[in-house]
Amino acid sequence: MKSRWIALVALLVAVVFVTAALAELSAFDIAKKSLELDRTKTKTSTYQLTVINKRGKKKEYKFKVWEKQYADGAKKLIRFVEPADASGTGLLNHEKKGADDLQWLFLPSLNKARRLAGGDRDGEFMGSDLFYEDMSTQSAEDFNHTLISQVMYNNKQCYLIESVPKPDVNSAYSKMRSWVDIETFVGYKIELYDKKNKLLKTVTSKKIEQIDGIWTTREAVVVTVKKGKAKTILKLLEREYNVDIPDNTFTKQFLERY
């Protein structure tokens, strides 16, 4: 009788532990949930990009983005609307899982799309603190993730995740640290480290709200550590999820039609 009670208690304890282990998310799961928070089948966005250099001089750009997810990777079209000398400039990106992206640049002054080297991940986007890599779709599968701890950030309980690019992934960074809300999986802050493992820049979400029930970052500020007072502000002016975007939007022919 006594041995039966002991066995039953041991079984119950085992069940509790196993259940608890299954309920706890892995670092990969957390990172994936956070990265794919607003990754619907399609979305369109209008952004305002403000680049402030260390002398306080401002440059502002307005651009539209069309994105669509495919089985072998996402396709993205960026079209600049303002200022006048950038108006019409377009960037078409075909992401390929496990391979370099295919990119084309359209300049109105050339009147045709031009193939770009996709290896230039650490090039600055429009002279801002954002790299071209930052403008592309990140996949959780491209990194090894580690849950460091749970911390408080702006009075929110957060997971602190460290993500290191896998050896076969071409990245400008050696690692990233992300502060992710444990309830909503919204990313509040990301620290990005250079190839020498030094802090290169931080991306901070200043304004987050729900659009069509999806948590969306409305405003983010990017600061490159060595640039002093310089910063980049990326504001989301408009966003639509799950809109009908024809496949021919992501073609060179469409890119050249500005």
Next chain:
Amino acid sequence: MRLLRLLSLLLLSAAIAWPVAAQADLRFNGSLSNQFRLRLYQSDMPDDMDWDMTMLLTNLDVIGRATNDDRNARLFFNADLTHDPTGVLEDELEWRLRQAYAGYYAMYWNVEIGKRIFSWGMADEFNPTDLLNSEDMRWFITRDKLDRKIGVYAGSATVSYGNFSLQGVIVPIFEPVKLPAEDSDWLPWQLETFYAISNAFPDYVDAQEELPEQNIGNAEYAARLRGTIGTVDIEAVVFDGYDQLPTYDIEIDTDLSAAVLDGEKPLHLIKYYQRYQAYGGSLAWTIGSFSLRGEGAYYTPRRYLYRIDDSLLKVDNIISAYDLLLDYVDHEWGVEKPSWSAVGGVDWREGTMIYVNMQYVHTQILDYEDDLLYDENEGFVTLKLQTMWLDEELTVAANGAYNTWQGDWYIKPYVNYKLTQNLSAELGSQIFSGDEETRFGDMDDNDFVYTLVNYSF
């Protein structure tokens, strides 16, 4: 031409009226630029340079585009106004409707009709397969390639599937190249010879230009298949149309006295445009930070002129000249030869700091004869270097070309600074060097330094 102007005005009016009526998305952009040139040239005094100043090329460029809400219909127009007081233009002020076309775009096909500028081929600046638009060469190559292109009235239809598309174009009205005037500093030496004949005895030379008759039978055609296979972009092109550069013929009336008595001019200098076909293609791919491009085309026989005997240009009276010319009554002033042209190049970028583009361009006249006015082979190395500073506000760059066969060269170094996002200032020069009878050496006396202010709106 009146019909064309009316058509242009109608298209322009539609471009403005339709989007207003349809409440479509209508946008205008443009630029206003003013360039001041200081020309440097060898004076008549030995070892002495001289200069002259020119306020040149004030240019207002406007682009308008309208798209409906469904984004399947579009109107596009581009016009510019140029002021040049140096005599390059017939009138100091010239207005061009460069493009005005309407398009309908369905999922797998589209059609466009109107005045268009096409830009085919994946190489930079030199495109052997980009043959639909002629160029305005009145300022030689000192204006950018897109600025030089002359719009053509065309109908275009494209079918596409996935990464591939097939475009067919018909151009019913041929637009030839715009050449510099006879007294222009930019007139190539090959053309100076024929103008010399005309100018030596203007009372006896009848200069004619024969343009292709404007009918559907004389329309130009072209097709382009393009797509991406794996990581390689490819294009294949066929073209059937007219050489934008004219060729010349001289016809001589054998009875000089009868011709003169009849009040006719006995020497006929005929400028006309040859029909030919071109078959070619291009490709582009990337390896790491490098982009590689190649483009080439084969051209079916076109007429190349023979050199003219110097003795013809040295006589100082019509009677002596005429006696000489009688020996040329049945003379062939040119001959048809096939040719090919190809470009291969690579470009490399290090962030936004450094950009390097290098190409080799080669052209060969096949089945060559030594008496031809043009060289059998012409090969150029072209180089573009660009670096950006001060958060991309300052650009320091140089573009150049070197003829590996004749040794002439061209360079355009410049510095561009963005005063604001809409206003930029540029300081640079364009320098030409080489032997007289070479492409760039011929322009040696036209070196200039310039400043350019550009406002975008």
